[in-house]
Amino acid sequence: xxxxxxxxxxxxxxxxxxxxxxxxxxxxxxxxxxxxxxxxxxxxxxxxxxxxxxxxxxxxxxxxxxxxxxxxxxxxxxxxxxxxxxxxxxxxxxxxxxxxxxxxxxxxxxxxxxxxxxxxxxxxxxxxxxxxxxxxxxxxxxxxxxxxxxxxxxxxxxxxxxxxxxxxxxxxxxxxxxxxxxxxxxxxxxxxxxxxxxxxxxxxxxxxxxxxxxxxxxxxxxxxxxxxx
Ligand code: PGA
Numbered sequence: 001x002x003x004x005x006x007x008x009x010x011x012x013x014x015x016x017x018x019x020x021x022x023x024x025x026x027x028x029x030x031x032x033x034x035x036x037x038x039x040x041x042x043x044x045x046x047x048x049x050x051x052x053x054x055x056x057x058x059x060x061x062x063x064x065x066x067x068x069x070x071x072x073x074x075x076x077x078x079x080x081x082x083x084x085x086x087x088x089x090x091x092x093x094x095x096x097x098x099x100x101x102x103x104x105x106x107x108x109x110x111x112x113x114x115x116x117x118x119x120x121x122x123x124x125x126x127x128x129x130x131x132x133x134x135x136x137x138x139x140x141x142x143x144x145x146x147x148x149x150x151x152x153x154x155x156x157x158x159x160x161x162x163x164x165x166x167x168x169x170x171x172x173x174x175x176x177x178x179x180x181x182x183x184x185x186x187x188x189x190x191x192x193x194x195x196x197x198x199x200x201x202x203x204x205x206x207x208x209x210x211x212x213x214x215x216x217x218x219x220x221x222x223x224x225x226x227x228x229x
Contacts, residue, residue: 002030002226002227002228002229003030003199003204003205003206003207003226003227003229004030004031004032004139004183004185004205004206004207004226005030005031005032005206005207005209005213005219005222005223005226006031006032006034006053006068006070006101006139006141006185006206006207006208006209007026007031007032007033007034007209007213007219008034008055008070008073008208008209008210008213009022009033009034009035009036009055009213009214010036010055010075010210011036012211012214013035013036013039013214014036016039016042019035019036019039019042019043020039020042020043020046022214022216023035023042023043023046023047023050024046025216025220026050026213026216026219026220026223027046027047027048027049027050028049028050028220028223029049029050030050030223030226030227031049031050031051031219031223032050032051032052032053032067032068032101033047033050033051033052033053034052034053034054034055034068034070035055036055037054037055037056037058040052040054040061040064040065040066041064041065044064044065044066051067051068052064052065052066052067052068053066053067053068053069053070053101054066054068054069054070055069055070055073056069056070056071056073056076056089057069057071057089057090057092057093059092059096061093061096061098062096062097062098066098067098067099068098068099068100068101068139069093069098069099069100069101070100070101070103070141070208071086071089071090071093071100071101071102071103071127072086072089072090072102072103072104072123072127073103073143074103074105074107074143074145074148075150077103083122083123083126083127084126086102086123086126086127087126087127087128087129087130088130090102090127090128090130090131090138091130091131094131094134094136094138099136099137099138099139100136100138100139101138101139101140101141101185101208102127102128102138102139102140102141103140103141103143103187103208104120104123104124104127104140104141104142104143104169105119105120105123105142105143105144105145105187105188106119106120106144106145106146107145107146108145108146108151111144111146116144116165117168120142120165120168120169120172121172124140124169124172124173124176125172125176128173128176128178128180131178131179131180132179133179134179135179135180135181136180136181137180137181137183138180138181138182138183139182139183139184139185139205139206140169140173140182140183140184140185141184141185141186141187141208142162142165142166142169142184142185142186142187142188143186143187143188143208144157144162144165144188147188147189148187148188148189148210149189149210149211150210154189156189156194157186157188159186159197159198159200159201159204160201162186162188162198162201162204163201163202163203163204166184166186166201166203166204167203169184170182170184170203183205183206184203184204184205185204185205185206185207185208186198186204186206186207186208187207187208189210189211189212190207190209190212190222191212191218191222192212192217192218192221192222192225195207195209195212195221195222195225195226196225196229199225199226199229200229206226207222207226209222
């Protein structure tokens with residue numbers, strides 16, 4: 001079974017030429033490319049196999065050809081985006097016909113205090129609360145913030161621990177009875193040499209990749225591993 005790879009370029013690509021070149025080099029079935037908003041049109045035009053995604057909700061995404069949108073990424077939560085705003089963006093994305101990739105995850109201090117489950121429970125319950133009908137497809141990416149490359153002193157998460165946490169999230173979603181079809185991704189840092197450990201877990205249906213998605217060779221290797229997982 002092949003798994004999905006969502007490439008979150010964040011703000012690292014700054015010119016149209018670089019965006020188009022990286023898009024062409026990453027253009028494969030099963031990839032979702034999320035460039036900065038300014039490059040959506042150029043990247044969309046450069047893709048024939050991959051899907052186009054956005055890094056945050058905006059009302060113009062569907063008309064610009066995006067089919068996926070990342071919502072609630074830790075970079076935005078860090079800037080003060082609340083669970084309520086995330087819930088609103090998620091509902092808007094669904095009503096626009098987009099597939100949301102909802103990011104949830106605890107910061108290091110929360111993990112160290114044993115609050116991971118409590119934090120995830122709250123993030124999920126609020127984010128999904130405004131989906132009232134329709135059974136949309138949604139991805140939930142578990143991104144422990146302490147395992148993301150931009151967090152100082154980032155750690156590599158253990159794939160078995162991640163699979164257990166994703167099983168917990170899955171249970172919460174089932175328990176909530178939300179009218180949505182949910183699949184689960186891992187959104188902490190991976191590279192070509194660590195991705196397989198996560199892809200081998202049966203409950204992890206793909207990866208949300210940040211830094212490694214900027215390197216054509218790295219992302220191609222990760223994509224190949226996802227095809228075979
Ligand atoms: P990273 O980012 O792969 O650069 O650690 C992951 C993310 O922010 O989702």
